[in-house]
Amino acid sequence: MSSSAVEYAHQNHPRFLHELKALLRIPSVSTLPEHKGDCHFAAEVLAAELSRIGMENVRIIETGGHPLVYADWLHAEGKPTALAYGHYDVQPPDPLEEWLSPPFEPEERDGNLYARGAVDDKGQMYMHIKALESLLATNGVLPVNVRVLLEGEEEVGGEGIAAYVASKPAELKADFALVSDTELFAPGLPTLCVGLRGMIYTELEVRGAKTDLHSGMYGGAAPNPFVAVAHILAGLKDEQGHILIPGFYDDVISPSPEELAAWRSLPFDEEHYRVTEVGARQLTGERGYSVLERTWARPTLDVHGIPGGFTGAGAKTVIPAKAVAKVSMRLVPDMTPTRAFALYKSYVEEIAPAGVDVEVRLIHSGEPCLIPVDNPYIRAATRALHEVWGKETVFIRSGGSIPIVGDFARHLGLPSVMMGFGLPDDNLHAPNEKFNLKNFELGIESVIRFLEECGN
Amino acid sequence: MSSSAVEYAHQNHPRFLHELKALLRIPSVSTLPEHKGDCHFAAEVLAAELSRIGMENVRIIETGGHPLVYADWLHAEGKPTALAYGHYDVQPPDPLEEWLSPPFEPEERDGNLYARGAVDDKGQMYMHIKALESLLATNGVLPVNVRVLLEGEEEVGGEGIAAYVASKPAELKADFALVSDTELFAPGLPTLCVGLRGMIYTELEVRGAKTDLHSGMYGGAAPNPFVAVAHILAGLKDEQGHILIPGFYDDVISPSPEELAAWRSLPFDEEHYRVTEVGARQLTGERGYSVLERTWARPTLDVHGIPGGFTGAGAKTVIPAKAVAKVSMRLVPDMTPTRAFALYKSYVEEIAPAGVDVEVRLIHSGEPCLIPVDNPYIRAATRALHEVWGKETVFIRSGGSIPIVGDFARHLGLPSVMMGFGLPDDNLHAPNEKFNLKNFELGIESVIRFLEECGN
Numbered sequence: 070m071s072s073s074a075v076e077y078a079h080q081n082h083p084r085f086l087h088e089l090k091a092l093l094r095i096p097s098v099s100t101l102p103e104h105k106g107d108c109h110f111a112a113e114v115l116a117a118e119l120s121r122i123g124m125e126n127v128r129i130i131e132t133g134g135h136p137l138v139y140a141d142w143l144h145a146e147g148k149p150t151a152l153a154y155g156h157y158d159v160q161p162p163d164p165l166e167e168w169l170s171p172p173f174e175p176e177e178r179d180g181n182l183y184a185r186g187a188v189d190d191k192g193q194m195y196m197h198i199k200a201l202e203s204l205l206a207t208n209g210v211l212p213v214n215v216r217v218l219l220e221g222e223e224e225v226g227g228e229g230i231a232a233y234v235a236s237k238p239a240e241l242k243a244d245f246a247l248v249s250d251t252e253l254f255a256p257g258l259p260t261l262c263v264g265l266r267g268m269i270y271t272e273l274e275v276r277g278a279k280t281d282l283h284s285g286m287y288g289g290a291a292p293n294p295f296v297a298v299a300h301i302l303a304g305l306k307d308e309q310g311h312i313l314i315p316g317f318y319d320d321v322i323s324p325s326p327e328e329l330a331a332w333r334s335l336p337f338d339e340e341h342y343r344v345t346e347v348g349a350r351q352l353t354g355e356r357g358y359s360v361l362e363r364t365w366a367r368p369t370l371d372v373h374g375i376p377g378g379f380t381g382a383g384a385k386t387v388i389p390a391k392a393v394a395k396v397s398m399r400l401v402p403d404m405t406p407t408r409a410f411a412l413y414k415s416y417v418e419e420i421a422p423a424g425v426d427v428e429v430r431l432i433h434s435g436e437p438c439l440i441p442v443d444n445p446y447i448r449a450a451t452r453a454l455h456e457v458w459g460k461e462t463v464f465i466r467s468g469g470s471i472p473i474v475g476d477f478a479r480h481l482g483l484p485s486v487m488m489g490f491g492l493p494d495d496n497l498h499a500p501n502e503k504f505n506l507k508n509f510e511l512g513i514e515s516v517i518r519f520l521e522e523c524g525n
Numbered sequence: 526m527s528s529s530a531v532e533y534a535h536q537n538h539p540r541f542l543h544e545l546k547a548l549l550r551i552p553s554v555s556t557l558p559e560h561k562g563d564c565h566f567a568a569e570v571l572a573a574e575l576s577r578i579g580m581e582n583v584r585i586i587e588t589g590g591h592p593l594v595y596a597d598w599l600h601a602e603g604k605p606t607a608l609a610y611g612h613y614d615v616q617p618p619d620p621l622e623e624w625l626s627p628p629f630e631p632e633e634r635d636g637n638l639y640a641r642g643a644v645d646d647k648g649q650m651y652m653h654i655k656a657l658e659s660l661l662a663t664n665g666v667l668p669v670n671v672r673v674l675l676e677g678e679e680e681v682g683g684e685g686i687a688a689y690v691a692s693k694p695a696e697l698k699a700d701f702a703l704v705s706d707t708e709l710f711a712p713g714l715p716t717l718c719v720g721l722r723g724m725i726y727t728e729l730e731v732r733g734a735k736t737d738l739h740s741g742m743y744g745g746a747a748p749n750p751f752v753a754v755a756h757i758l759a760g761l762k763d764e765q766g767h768i769l770i771p772g773f774y775d776d777v778i779s780p781s782p783e784e785l786a787a788w789r790s791l792p793f794d795e796e797h798y799r800v801t802e803v804g805a806r807q808l809t810g811e812r813g814y815s816v817l818e819r820t821w822a823r824p825t826l827d828v829h830g831i832p833g834g835f836t837g838a839g840a841k842t843v844i845p846a847k848a849v850a851k852v853s854m855r856l857v858p859d860m861t862p863t864r865a866f867a868l869y870k871s872y873v874e875e876i877a878p879a880g881v882d883v884e885v886r887l888i889h890s891g892e893p894c895l896i897p898v899d900n901p902y903i904r905a906a907t908r909a910l911h912e913v914w915g916k917e918t919v920f921i922r923s924g925g926s927i928p929i930v931g932d933f934a935r936h937l938g939l940p941s942v943m944m945g946f947g948l949p950d951d952n953l954h955a956p957n958e959k960f961n962l963k964n965f966e967l968g969i970e971s972v973i974r975f976l977e978e979c980g981n
Contacts, residue, residue, distance in 0.1 A: 100839030161841050167736065225839055266741060270840045279804025280623065281955035284827040285722060285925030288855050289766065289819035290798075292809045295828035295850075300764055302755035308878040310745065342746075348735025351880040353748045363745035371740040372751035373843055374834025379851060383556035383681055384726045384888050385617050386853060386926075387829055387954050394751075395835060397842060399744050422764040424807040432840050469741030470842075498843050499737040 074203040074517045082510055085199045086182070088118070089509070090175040092157075092191050093184040099135055099158035099225045108135040108221045111157040115198070115219055116140070122202035124217060126240075132229025135221030139240065142205070143214045148524050149446075150214035152243035152483060153201075154473060155194025155250070156223035159186035160498045167500035180506050187504035188491040193249040194219060196490070196509065200516035212524025216243055220473070223250075226270070226433025227472055234476045245446040246477045247519070249512065251489030254465050255336050256505075259454035259515075261447065262487035264365065264466030265474055267400035267437035269410045272430045273301065273417060276391040284386045292424035294392040295378055301427070302394060304420045305413075306370045310354040310363075312398070314416045317368065320404045324366050332361045335463060346493055365466035368409075369399045399468060406434035435472025441484055446523060450486045453518035457511055469497075488515065530659040530973045538966055541655045542638070544574070545965070546631040548613075548647050549640040555591055555614035555681045564591040564677045567613040571654070571675055572596070578658035580673060582696075588685025591677030595696065598661070599670045604980050605902075606670035608699035608939060609657075610929060611650025611706070612679035615642035616954045623956035636962050643960035644947040649705040650675060652946070652965065656972035668980025672699055676929070679706075682726070682889025683928055690932045701902040702933045703975070705968065707945030710921050711792050712961075715910035715971075717903065718943035720821065720922030721930055723856035723893035725866045728886045729757065729873060730849045738844040748880035750848035751834055757883070758850060760876045761869075762826045766810040766819075768854070770872045773824065776860045780822050788817045791919060802949055821922035824865075825855045855924060862890035891928025897940055902979060906942045909974035913967055925953075944971065 078085070097111040098104040112129050115138050120127045124140035135158060143150070162172035162185045170176035175184035182192065197217065204211050218241065220230040234241065251262040277292035306312050324332075339360055343352050354363040363369070373396070378389035400409055414429040421427040440447075442464060451462040467487075477483040490512035496502045534541070553567040554560040568585050571594050576583045580596035591614060599606070618628035618641045626632035631640035638648070653673065660667050674697065676686040690697065707718040733748035762768050780788075795816055799808050810819040819825070829852070834845035856865055870885040877883040896903075898920060907918040923943075933939040946968035952958045 100841060101837060160843075161835070161837060163835070163837075164737070167846075224841075268741070268842070270842065277805050280952065280957070281620070282803065283925060283954040284825075284829065284853060285724070285855060285923070286949075286953060287803065287820065288825035288827050288924060289810045289823055290808050290816045291803045292805050292807070293827050295831060296758060296762060296826075299755040299758035299828065302752060303759035306752060308756055347738065347743065347747045349733050349748050349880055350882060351748070352746050353878075353880040354745045360746045364743065367745055369740075369744035370752075371744050371749050371842075371844055372755065372834070373740065373841055374836045374845065375751060375831040375848075376836035378828070378830030379617070379619070380830045380832035380836070381557060381617055381619070384851070384853075385556060385680075385829055385954065386724070386726065386827075387616075388827055389830065390623075392831075395840070397740060397840070399741060422809075424805055424809040426806060467741070468744060469739060493742075496736065497742060498739040498841065501736070 072517060072521060073207040075514050077207045078199060078203040078513045078517060085513070089192055089195050092195060093175040093186055094173055096173045097158050097221060098161050099222050101161060108158055112136045112138050112221055115157055118198060119217060122198065123205040124201065130233065132233065134229045137230055137233060138219040140217040141215065141240070142211050145211055145214045145524065148213045149244040150216065150242065151520065151523065152216045152218060152241060152246045153197045154218050154246055154248050155197060156190045156220045157194065158221040158224050159189070159191065160224050164500060169501055177506065181503040182506055183501055183503045185502055187502050188495045189497045189502065190223065190250045192504040192509055193489055193491065193512065196249055196512040196516055197247065199513045200520065203513065203517055204520065212521045216241065228433070230473055231476055234473065234480050237480055241481055243481070243483055246483045246485040248471060248474060248485050248487045249489045250471055251467055251487045252491030252493060252495065254463050256492055257458065259458040259460055259462045261450055261462055261464055262467045262489065263440040263442055263464050265438050265471050266468050267404065267406060267435045267472070268397055268470040269400065269406045269434045270397040270432040271413070272432060273298070273394040273396050274391060274428045276426045277424065278388065278390050281390050282388040284388045287388055291388050293388050294425055295389060297422045297425045298375060298392045298394050300422050301417055301420055302372055309356055312368065312370050314412050316412050317409065320408070321368065322402050331464065335465070337361060364468035366401050368401055368404060370396065372396050399470065400437045402437045402439050404437060406436060410434065435470045436475040438475040438478060440487065444484050446484060446486050449522035450488055450519050453515055453522045456518050457515045488519065528973060528977060529663040531970050533663045534655060534659040534969045534973060545648060545651050548651060549631040549642055550629055552629045553614050553677065554617050555678050557617060564614055568592045568594050568677055571613055574654060575673060578654065579661040580657065586689065588689065590685045593686055593689060594675040596673040597671065597696070598667050601667055601670045601980065604669045605700040606672065606698065607976065607979065608697060608702045609653045609671060609673045610702055610704050611653060612646045612676045613650065614677040614680050615645070615647065616680050620956060625957055633962065637959040638962055639957055639959045641958050643958050644951045645953045645958065646679065646706045648960040648965055649945060649947065649968065652705055652968040652972055653703065655969045656976065659969065659973055660976065668977045672697065684889070686929055687932055690929065690936050693936055697937055699937065699939055702939045702941040704927060704930060704941050704943045705945045706927055707923055707943045708947030708949060708951065710919050712948055713914065715914040715916055715918045717906055717918055717920055718923045718945065719896040719898055719920050721894050721927050722924050723860065723862060723891045723928070724853055724926040725856065725862045725890045726853040726888040727866070727869070728849055728888060729754070729852050730847060730884045732847040732882045733880065734844065734846050737846050740842045740844045743844055747844050749844050750881055751845060753878045753881045754831060754848045754850050756878050757873055757876055758828055765812055768824060768826050770868050772868050773865065776864070777824065778858050787920065791921070793817060820924035822857055824857055824860060826852065828852050855926065856893045858893045858895050860893060862892060866890065891926045892931040894931040894934060896943065900940050902940060902942050905978035906944055906975050909971055909978045912974050913971045944975065
């Protein structure tokens with residue numbers, strides 16, 4: 070089946086790429102206060118582009134944090150309504166020195182586009198917009214009704230959009246959500262993601278003396294918050310990756326035997342994954358679980374940094390007054406952030422060494438979720454993907470968290486179609502993030518076909 | 526006994542203080558490469574001042590790092606020769622936000638002078654220079670021969686001066702060293718320090734994956750260097766402060782019963798120390814040892830910071846590729862830095878969790894030392910201190926490390942007189958470092974009297 074919209078996308082691809090690069094040059098790092106203006110500017114640019122391609126009712130919705138962008142096109146009478154979601158905010162780019170090209174100066178190399186946000190999620194969000202442009206430009210209409218909702222706080226917990234969705238506004242009435250913030254399981258293998266881990270992101274602050282002290286004068290008498298943090302962190306997870314917080318695993322639901330069997334049939338080579346994706350001497354994690362089970366269906370605990378103290382070059386002989394560990398846990402169904410945080414907090418307080426004060430803060434959280442797959446939108450997606458990629462779709466989960474997917478289900482009753490085109494080695498949240506240029510192009514084509522299939 | 530030099534010092538005190546402030550405005554932070562020029566400038570200022578007051582053979586001696594400053598006055602025939610040592614380099618000022626006045630803008634408050642380096646060691650070093658000025662200005666001569674040797678790398682291990690001293694240059698020929706880089710045990714209580722801990726300052730680098738990874742995607746499979754560092758650090762020292770490195774305590778010599786008895790008679794209130802000096806909920810450290818034993822006569826291990834990873838505000842869901850812990854150990858007689866580092870390194874390698882690579886680096890080190898007290902210079906010091914302070918001198922040790930004192934003994938055969946006038950709450954190496962203004966004045970007077978006593 071030919072599609073003039075696909076043809077349009079193909080012909081206009083150089084321009085699409087040029088526009089995406091302009092978007093990637095905006096350093097819309099949501100977690101850093103100094104980039105607040107950049108986040109707002111990204112929202113404005115996207116709103117202008119949605120207007121330009123023919124979407125209607127375009128507007129910027131202010132929140133307590135970075136704004137939402139809304140647009141719709143609702144003239145496909147009798148057809149279903151899609152809610153296309155994406156986020157324009159990005160992770161911080163540090164460590165800067167490890168980027169081969171500057172994070173906010175997009176560069177094409179070896180068939181990839183390198184930039185912070187290339188795949189997560191500006192590039193994938195932009196696929197939606199360019200698919201809509203292609204359909205509107207060639208047909209004058211869309212095959213289904215479409216609402217677009219973009220946020221700027223996905224990387225910092227998405228409070229603004231969560232509150233907005235929870236308020237169940239009439240303008241979010243839809244039949245399904247389309248989310249492109251995931252990846253193909255392997256290059257060329259069409260993939261739908263049907264499960265996400267939730268998370269709690271926390272700060273664990275340990276305070277010892279009232280001020281920094283000389284480690285010669287006071288070493289042996291003053292509590293050292295970094296040593297205390299080490300004892301607490303070592304007490305939270307053993308060296309095999311088993312989390313030691315009492316009750317932490319109580320609500321974990323194992324995947325069904327059928328799902329596990331399907332995972333075993335996926336093209337996954339653990340040694341290749343270890344060497345090329347992770348690049349570590351050895352993989353770690355709970356014994357008795359495969360890598361896919363450990364990253365998709367088991368909770369984990371990670372430490373992201375321990376600010377405080379002396380971090381300069383050379384030596385400073387100080388006992389710092391405080392240390393702050395940034396600690397997150399990924400959650401799986403049926404765990405809840407509320408219960409996980411409560412268990413974690415009380416255990417930290419219990420095991421904190423004598424002499425220090427601890428304070429445990431929740432920075433943000435998201436519910437884990439599983440997506441029902443037996444619905445017409447998932448079926449439409451598999452047909453569309455087969456047309457574009459020539460292969461049967463595989464169903465996977467992701468170890469990451471997209472809390473809005475749970476919110477769409479819980480508050481709006483929407484099933485999500487998580488159709489993403491990243492690759493496992495795209496360096497999400499890391500230096501040298503990239504998006505495969507072919508996947509950007511086929512992604513736009515896949516979204517066009519998907520919306521056409523939904524309209525059939 | 527009156528002294529016209531003391532009178533001169535008293536009359537000129539406002540100018541001395543003014544000059545010290547100028548010296549404190551130079552941010553001569555030896556560990557930070559960006560302050561290399563400031564260190565050299567401080568050396569030049571001091572050399573010029575030594576010339577101005579009448580010292581001879583003044584020169585700057587370049588080293589591989591920051592330069593030494595040398596000067597002498599050798600016309601007191603038949604009299605002993607003093608080697609007056611001090612350092613013009615200072616610790617980094619961070620955390621800057623905790624300073625009540627900027628670290629390099631000296632401010633007088635409540636009878637104290639606040640600035641980085643006020644007491645450690647610019648203020649105390651400057652006492653020597655102002656004592657020499659007072660003696661030369663009033664008498665035209667010094668009561669003893671004096672060599673001055675100043676360094677700019679005390680806070681980073683003192684490699685330059687160590688190499689210079691080890692070469693046993695003829696110009697360092699002397700009978701004793703005068704070192705003012707210590708403190709009074711209590712306000713108004715004249716104190717000589719007769720023991721110092723040594724140290725090894727190290728970096729412990731842990732590497733996991735080849736690049737930073739998304740903690741959602743890879744959490745549960747990729748090694749987390751911060752978690753590994755926590756396990757290693759928790760394995761080095763237990764929660765009671767006992768170091769777990771096998772063999773670490775083998776060479777520790779206990780103080781004599783007489784020394785321990787003398788320490789017990791010192792005016793020390795542990796609860797007052799806990800509340801006012803340390804300001805922690807509880808003191809920590811090895812059971813069965815008093816605070817003075819723990820800080821003066823027992824080895825300790827401290828963590829100063831764990832750079833790497835995400836340290837910004839908010840959240841970044843990353844598994845960092847590496848973590849670096851800055852770890853130091855204080856050593857007591859008869860431990861040696863060489864053996865302590867070897868034991869530490871091999872133990873870290875042994876306990877490192879699977880999946881990560883560890884590298885242990887020695888940044889700098891210093892030998893512990895005990896000073897013989899039965900010599901004429903110590904006796905002269907106690908007489909001088911009695912004249913100025915009206916009290917018997919107490920003999921204490923310090924938990925800190927002044928490696929040059931060991932070098933003076935080992936290479937030049939010099940006993941050191943460690944006569945310092947800091948106070949326990951002077952915030953050495955911490956925000957709001959200060960020097961008591963009265964102690965600065967009485968310190969100059971004490972040095973004048975001491976040199977006069979040595980010449981009698």
